[in-house]
Amino acid sequence: MAYxxxxxTQQVETDENRSRNDDVMGxxxxxxxxxxxxxxxxxxxxKWDAEDRAWEGKDEED
Known part of the structure; x- marks a missing residue:
């Protein structure tokens, strides 16, 4: 079963009661x-933002 x-709604849903809109993550x-x-x-x-800054040669405080 997927969740x-x-x-x-800030609720966990299952395949049986999943909303069919863009508001679900999973x-x-x-x-x-x-x-x-x-x-x-x-x-x-x-994590990805820090990796981007490192790749671009920027400090984390820029």
């Missing part, structure tokens, strides 16, 4: 992973 995180293997979707997305964005 989804609905950013509009799929995730577990309910806990879906519940942590926003934190995971934030961590990934910060």
């Amino acid at each position: 989804w995180y609905n950013i509009a 799929p995730y293997d577990t309910e806990d992973e879906a519940r942590g979707a926003l934190a995971s997305a934030r961590e990934n964005t910060e």
